Amino acid sequence: MPHDHHEGELSPSGHPYRPDDDAALTYWQRMEIAVRELMVEKGLTTPAEIAAQIEKMDARSPALGARVVARAWTDPDYRARLLADGSAAARELGIEVEALKLVAVENRPGLHNAVVCTLCSCYPRNLLGLPPDWYKTRAYRSRMVREPRSVLAEFGLELPEGTEVRVHDSTADMRYIVLPERPAGTEDWDEARLAGIVTRDCMIGVAVPRTG
Amino acid sequence: MTLPEVTPPNFPPPYPVGATRFAAGDAVRVRAADGPGHLRTPWYVRGRQGRVERICGAFGNPEELAYGRDGAVVPLYRVRFRMDALWGASAERGDDTLDVEIFEHWLEPA
Numbered sequence: 001m002p003h004d005h006h007e008g009e010l011s012p013s014g015h016p017y018r019p020d021d022d023a024a025l026t027y028w029q030r031m032e033i034a035v036r037e038l039m040v041e042k043g044l045t046t047p048a049e050i051a052a053q054i055e056k057m058d059a060r061s062p063a064l065g066a067r068v069v070a071r072a073w074t075d076p077d078y079r080a081r082l083l084a085d086g087s088a089a090a091r092e093l094g095i096e097v098e099a100l101k102l103v104a105v106e107n108r109p110g111l112h113n114a115v116v117c118t119l120c121s122c123y124p125r126n127l128l129g130l131p132p133d134w135y136k137t138r139a140y141r142s143r144m145v146r147e148p149r150s151v152l153a154e155f156g157l158e159l160p161e162g163t164e165v166r167v168h169d170s171t172a173d174m175r176y177i178v179l180p181e182r183p184a185g186t187e188d189w190d191e192a193r194l195a196g197i198v199t200r201d202c203m204i205g206v207a208v209p210r211t212g
Numbered sequence: 213m214t215l216p217e218v219t220p221p222n223f224p225p226p227y228p229v230g231a232t233r234f235a236a237g238d239a240v241r242v243r244a245a246d247g248p249g250h251l252r253t254p255w256y257v258r259g260r261q262g263r264v265e266r267i268c269g270a271f272g273n274p275e276e277l278a279y280g281r282d283g284a285v286v287p288l289y290r291v292r293f294r295m296d297a298l299w300g301a302s303a304e305r306g307d308d309t310l311d312v313e314i315f316e317h318w319l320e321p322a
Contacts, residue, residue, distance in 0.1 A: 145254075173313065
């Protein structure tokens, strides 16, 4: 007897069952499948190659960006190289940057940076992995340039009085990472420990690193 | 019109760029233009005045690339705006700033 879930039923843990996603494919989903199958049929790529590429994308995480930040905090020459050419500096640490053109923007006392892509969802994936879902929502994309302070407050970020907010709209070929300020009290921390407090949100600019 | 402060970068663009019409610190206005196709100039900056923050390099014109054409390279700038130049009196704070990448053919001297 098939095990069917009915609307209104709860799982053993007391949560409602999420309905299956039985919606029809969209035009672009059909187009993607058609093009992919054609490319496989013509020998231009293989399903294994596609799966390997997806695995590679999934393997990237904000830990890569955190290494870059921690190095910039502990090595002033590296910090200068990072600000001048972000991609070259990331490559120095062995990070596969590929075609990514990275610009690092630095927080300092009196200036807080945050990143958005109003036109789509441009994001430094080679350093941070896939973007969070909220980064791609129309709400974040439209509000971050219009009322960034309200958005930051909703993320729980309260900036010191008098701090300028600078929003970076990632509209073309560059991708952005925020270089946060190193928190006080971390003077004797090593790079690995420092990297541990640099979260994804710190590098998007909707949070700052916390030691506690 | 108050324009934002810009400290020109103390390093050259990390990507190749030929001759450019503008330099870091120049006052510019984004063309209040429209057109069909894949435009990477957001509506909210069109017609607005700011300053060139830096030259990024020269990159293929997305308006051409999106249609399978060669996409001759065009200088790309980061342009800085004050929030009150974008949103007027309704800006949360007028002297907050926004940096955005704009291709040269969308900019005119201000």
